[in-house]
Amino acid sequence: MIEYAPNTFALSDDEQEMVDLLKEEMNLANREEVMHLLVKQAIQRVAITCPNCGHYAKRTEENKAECRSCLSVITLSEDIWDANLPVSG
């Protein structure tokens, strides 16, 4: 897990205003928490947690994802993400 120290990236004035509004709306303590939460929400739309290795696997189709870490192909069947390890040999 990568941890960014505060202020390693800068927000524009507009963005700070947006983040502050979100902070109030979400009842969070500071801007950093807002960013963490937004990233977590956003990643769920494009990736899933690999059931095999715990890294994030990018969704390639509605019911399919590929893990770049362990190279599993993960498919959604009956609401459960199933990892299929690459067949070798």
Ligand SMILES: [Zn+2]
């Ligand atoms: Zn994996």
